[in-house]
Amino acid sequence: MTDIRVLNDEAQFRAHATVFRRAMHWGPPTDEQWQVVLPSYEPGRALAAFEGDEMIGTTQSYASSLVVPGGAVVPHSAISRVGVRADYTRRGVLTALMREQLSTLPDPVATLRASEGRIYGRFGYGMAGRWRTVVIDAKRAVIPGDLTGRVRMLDQDTADKLLPELHEAVGLTKPGQIGRWAGWWARARDRKSDAENSVTVVHSGPGGDDGFLTYKVSENREFVHKLSIEDFVWANDDAWRDLWIYVTRLDLIDKVEIELALDEPVSWLFEDPRVVNTTEVFDEIWLRLVDVPRMLQARTYGTADPVVIEVRDKLLPANDGRYRVSPDGVERVEAEADITIPVALLGAVYFGDTTFSQLAATKWIEGTRLADADALFAVPQKPFCGTFF
Ligand SMILES: CC(=O)SCCNC(=O)CCNC(=O)[C@H](O)C(C)(C)COP(=O)(O)OP(=O)(O)OC[C@H]1O[C@@H](n2cnc3c(N)ncnc32)[C@H](O)[C@@H]1OP(=O)(O)O
Structure with a gap:
């Protein structure tokens, strides 16, 4: 047994x-x-x-x-x-x-990266956020203007010490981002020393260090150089733009590759937006709402009439119930439900990457008042984690 x-x-x-x-x-x-x-x-x-x-x-x-x-x-x-x-x-x-x-x-919540797309739905995980892989033609990539701050290269020992502190100082601000644990940094350090040519640069602006990125460069037999960005953290727009200028002005580089948020406005950096090509869109965040009432209360909502959502959770029946969601918050109610949804799909709409209307159109859920539910769960920014584990 x-x-x-x-x-x-x-x-x-x-x-x-x-x-x-x-x-x-x-x-x-x-x-x-x-x-x-x-x-x-x-x-x-x-x-x-x-x-x-x-x-x-x-x-x-x-x-x-x-x-x-x-x-x-x-x-x-x-x-x-x-x-x-x-x-x-x-x-x-x-x-x-x-x-x-x-x-x-x-x-109250768990996330994972799925090796296969059919494994985790039955356990209440929903596909809640995706990334896109972008390849930039570095030879044609021109970002007008100059750096506003300074970008400096770190030796590995300094990077090992500084990066966790800087990540902590930049803080968690964007939906989908997660805190990194000590073991995560240990693995990241190991991956860097394995690669040998892994490089970390830090950006500083008027207030001090405010962003970093880690990259490595590989070249093929035709001497085509590809720069892969492995970690990119920034506290403000200037740090973000300056670090992009740094990687796209490096000598010898033909292509820059990175995984980023679906809506990161990277194309707008360049004189010619066509230098940026999305080569793949892939699921990133699989989300499991473990404590549904607490997680529904934790997020904010858009403007719309309240909607009553009935949640079904076979593995954690304490979550079963009806929740009235309004711009002012969430309460458990006995009222008739407008929409009935399994907990995995509530996970899928939680970050706003997918909508109730899309799930209804594809026959995953049934209900009424879908437009109000969409407006309540709408978000200004697509979810993105950017920390692989
Ligand atoms: C977060 C991460 O670590 S991602 C990495 C996940 N691990 C891997 O991919 C390693 C290779 N795969 C495995 O080790 C195993 O196949 C696992 C862990 C994915 C599944 O373990 P199992 O013990 O076979 O799962 P279990 O028997 O409990 O399956 C439960 C149900 O899920 C289904 N299922 C399980 N794995 C898969 C799969 N890969 N694809 C489709 N269906 C699956 C089963 O058919 C079963 O369905 P049923 O209840 O209708 O009969």
């Missing part, structure tokens, strides 16, 4: 990492890799499924925070390392892990 246990010691954590990596068709961590991975384990947050004494499935959460529409920051669990040993799949092991994880999560 499968039972689910909470892991607390290093030997169990290493077995957990091995089972997960095997599920992803990767080898177990080497001793060197393990020293980097270990800080990402926190007691009590790694779960494993056992068949007798054998570990056969894994999941984990990291303690983080999340910005919701309107700007409030709520405690958040970042879910990762989900895997089931290949000889035990499709027997309900993940279902048992997800049930246990969801019923014991300390935070």
Whole structure:
């Protein structure tokens, strides 16, 4: 019989990492890799499924925070390392892990990055935010004007110390952004040293350091140089624009590639907006509302007549109920529902990337007053996280 246990010691954590990596068709961590991975384990947050004494499935959460529409920051669990040993799949092991994880999560909301699009909807996760991959033709890219501040290159030791502090100082302001945990920075440092040619630059304006980006450059046999931006954080428009000027004026670079928010106005930086090409749009944030009333109250709403939304949640029935959503907030009610929606799809509309009308048009939900619901959940800015985990 499968039972689910909470892991607390290093030997169990290493077995957990091995089972997960095997599920992803990767080898177990080497001793060197393990020293980097270990800080990402926190007691009590790694779960494993056992068949007798054998570990056969894994999941984990990291303690983080999340910005919701309107700007409030709520405690958040970042879910990762989900895997089931290949000889035990499709027997309900993940279902048992997800049930246990969801019923014991300390935070009102969880997000993850999905390896496949069909796995997580049944557990109440909805596709709530997407990114686009953009490739910029650097040889033709001209941003008029000069830098307003200064961009300086950091050596790796300085970057390792400064970046977490600067990320914290810039703060979480945009819906979808998450707080980074110590283990996240340990993995990021490792990825940089592996790449060897990874470079970090910091921007400073009149108030001091206010943005950074990390990039690396690869070249192919034809000597075509591609610069990939791996991390880009900024506190204000000047830092954002100056860092874009820096990467598009570097010598030798032919292409710049980055994943960014669907609505980031990057094309408007350039004299010729056609130097910017979107090559792919992909799901980024899968959102699970763990405490629906708390999460509905956490965000702000647009202007429209109130709408009563009935939420259905098979795994967490405490969320089942009707909620009147109005520009002034949210309350639980007994009134007749205008719209009935499963919790995964409430997750999908929560950040405003998808609308109630779109879900109704595609027959995922039924209801009336869809235009009011759309207006209530409308957002001025598309969600984007920008922190991969
Ligand atoms: C956040 C992250 O870490 S993303 C990484 C996720 N991990 C991977 O992709 C590694 C490779 N895959 C695996 O390890 C496993 O296949 C898992 C974890 C995705 C699924 O584990 P399982 O124990 O097989 O899932 P379980 O048996 O509980 O399946 C529950 C239901 O989901 C369905 N399901 C599970 N995985 C998939 C999938 N990849 N595609 C489609 N349906 C799936 C099952 O068919 C089942 O449906 P049913 O209830 O209608 O019969």
